[in-house]
Amino acid sequence: MPDIAWVNGQISEIGRAKVPLLDRGYLFGDGVYEVLRVYRGRPFALDEHMERLADSLAGVRINYPLVSERLRTLIDELVAQAGYAEASVYLQITRGASVRQHAFPAGCEPSLVLTVTKTQQPERGQQEGGVGVITVPDDRWAHCHIKSVNLLPNVLAKQKAREAGAFEAVFVRAGNRISEGSSSNIFAVKDGVMVTPPLDGHILPGVTRRMVLSIARQEGFPVREEDLPLEFLRQAEEVFLTGTTIEVLPVTKIGGTPLGSGIPGPVTRAIFQAFTRKTESQS
Numbered sequence: 403m404p405d406i407a408w409v410n411g412q413i414s415e416i417g418r419a420k421v422p423l424l425d426r427g428y429l430f431g432d433g434v435y436e437v438l439r440v441y442r443g444r445p446f447a448l449d450e451h452m453e454r455l456a457d458s459l460a461g462v463r464i465n466y467p468l469v470s471e472r473l474r475t476l477i478d479e480l481v482a483q484a485g486y487a488e489a490s491v492y493l494q495i496t497r498g499a500s501v502r503q504h505a506f507p508a509g510c511e512p513s514l515v516l517t518v519t520k521t522q523q524p525e526r527g528q529q530e531g532g533v534g535v536i537t538v539p540d541d542r543w544a545h546c547h548i549k550s551v552n553l554l555p556n557v558l559a560k561q562k563a564r565e566a567g568a569f570e571a572v573f574v575r576a577g578n579r580i581s582e583g584s585s586s587n588i589f590a591v592k593d594g595v596m597v598t599p600p601l602d603g604h605i606l607p608g609v610t611r612r613m614v615l616s617i618a619r620q621e622g623f624p625v626r627e628e629d630l631p632l633e634f635l636r637q638a639e640e641v642f643l644t645g646t647t648i649e650v651l652p653v654t655k656i657g658g659t660p661l662g663s664g665i666p667g668p669v670t671r672a673i674f675q676a677f678t679r680k681t682e683s684q685s
Contacts, residue, residue: 496515559573
């Protein structure tokens, strides 16, 4: 079956789905979203994604009553209907459709969009050989912990990476401190210790990031959540990105310069293998 969409109760092929022109998500980016992976026909880390969705909704003051078992059931039903063993679920909730005005409109009903699409895995060579990243100034808003559909700075950063022949753009904020990638969290490994930026509002609390931290501690790898200076990143022995769609992806170049040995390192490989085992055991 082709990729499918659910828009406020209407199911269709994704290319035929329609949203109202006055939807505030379209007009203002007034909404939040989640992306989930499906492994072996089952949504992965659903509890963690629903928890973050509830936090994001609270952060932008959208009251959506279906963040509960009904929404979970709906996701399960759509995944089953799509019939993919491996898939991605995109979930978006906006404040709804109303006459265009900046302030919250009275009586506006939130809008829910769900899509189920076949998973686009990173290329095999990217996992085996690693990817390159560039660095860009972090000029985003001050609420990066909210998974908002306002992603224009991230889009522009990702385009810069593509034009530079890199996979990802890594945001660097004041004081030459690393934040995160345009669509990923980031980890650096030096002297056997994993370091990742803390949850201080400057980064998204990634679900895969959270799982990798848990896996690292279970596997006995020392981990620190603290400021990650740009110079530390450049001098690291290993760097990797995490995200729902990319899972755990090694970085082997920064700004065109080889990192460490120039190949994915042992810690990155061990974390990726442990993460894969986790997806297999929970699917």
